[in-house]
Amino acid sequence: MPSLTELFAIDTLLTDDERQIQSSARAFAAQQLGPHISDWYEAGTLPVREVAQEFGRLGLLGMHLHGYGCAGTTATEYGLACMEIEAIDSGLRSLMSVQGSLAMYAIYAYGSEEQKQQWLPQMAAGDKIGCFALTEPDFGSNPGGMRTRAYQDGSDWVLNGTKMWITNGTLADVAVVWARTDDGIRGFLVPTDTPGFAATEMKRKLSLRASVTASLSFDEVRLPSSALLPNARGLRAPLGCLSEARFGIVFGSMGAARTCLETAIEYAQTREVFEKPLAGYQLTQAKIADGAVEFGKGVLLALHLGRLKDSGSLTSEQVSVGKLNNVREALGIARQCRTILGANGITLDYPVMRHASNLETVLTYEGTSEVHQLVIGQALTGENAFR
Structure with missing residues (x-):
């Protein structure tokens, strides 16, 4: 087979x-x-x-x-x-x-x-950990509305504000922090032992639990001029970083989907229902076949985008196509595979429910599905529907 x-x-x-x-x-x-x-x-x-x-x-x-x-x-x-x-x-x-x-x-x-x-x-080398601080409590899909602010005091910069949903925030050695200045949005490298920096781990998560998530606060954090990222000006800079990470998600989500499908296929082959393997029923095979087709299409799309990126021709709109399609389909695959496993599918003895729960977060972070739909819609129609 x-x-x-x-x-x-x-x-x-x-x-x-x-x-x-x-x-x-x-x-x-x-x-x-x-x-x-x-x-x-x-x-x-x-x-x-x-x-x-x-x-x-x-x-x-x-x-x-x-x-x-x-x-x-x-x-x-x-x-x-x-x-x-x-x-x-x-x-x-x-x-x-x-x-x-x-x-x-x-x-x-x-x-x-x-x-x-x-x-x-x-x-x-993994000897120093970094985090990326863009999202704020009131500004997720609209990062341009950020309230975190930095002002100059002599040759120094002084940073104030809060960030939220920051992966590795409590463990990072350096935080890449985006803040509003008189010169627009700028990026800063903030060593996390700087006075006025605080990080609090966010608990009670039902998804992405094998990941450390934090809220960050900056209270008159004083930074030398050398902390400023000199070549980052405006919102285009942090969005460029997000596009890099979204590209990895296009591939990564298909890895989660593959594990769910492989688990469901193996389970269906060995689980007997009404005296024959679950895999022998038409409805089970239909679920597996549909999931396999979407998985294959997603991997082919990811490889195509990878070739475009390697040639230097990949656009941010194309990354949005990959992120929207592959995460959405991976989540659908995970949910459908869970049904094949029945009650066993909700336990940690199998990875399917864990992947389904995680993919709910992946669907949301680094651009919700709705945001990517609007990015694609604007590319195709020329009309900005964000506001």
Whole structure:
């Protein structure tokens, strides 16, 4: 019987290097992360520093960046690694994405040479943790409304405000903070031991539990002029970082979908209902077939976007297409696979409900489905319907 990827001959579309990176990431994830993830999820925690250092040893952090200790892979290779990490859990891919495609990318794309040398090698190794502080309690889908503000006092900057839903916020060594200034929205590198900085872990989550989420506050946080990201001006800069992270989600969500489908297929083959395997019933096969088709289409879309990114021609609207489609379909696959597992599907003995719950968050963060629909709609009609 063909596997899901064999059904669509996915491997024939990959280079030898891409297959090697995907295989290495899959083996690492299965051996080092898989045995622990249900316990981490149930406990609502993640050993971020230990996992980050393991990611660093494998070259997963900022892997598509060049120099400064980064692996310098292609975008497609990075996407395939995201797929294998999220096949274990979305929280683990979030750690990888926030470190590499948000915090590290912000420094890489907009920082000074001194800032890059100071932070990127240690972050690539997982020895220093970064977070990305854009979202505020009252401004999620509309980051341009942010109230966090920075003003100049002599040669220093003084930062005040709050941020929310910040992955790794309580564990980070440096926060990439976006604030409104007299010169528009600017980015700052804030060491988290700076006086006036505070981080509080957000508990009581029902999704993405194997991930550390925090609220941040800044009370007259004084920063030297060297903390300013010199090449980041306006909202385009943080949105550019988000586009990098969304690209990883396009691939990663398909990893979660694959795990759900593989689990449901194996379960249906061994679970007997009315004296024959559950897999022998037409309704079960219809669910599996529909899910497999959407999975295959999603992976093909991800690979196409990866090739576009590697050629330098990928647009933000195309990333929105990938994020909207693949997360939405992955969530649908997870929900349908849960029904195949019946009551067993709601337990942590199987990964399906955990993935379904996580994907509810992935559907929302880094642009809700509604936001991406409006991005695509504006691209096709020329009309801005956000307001």
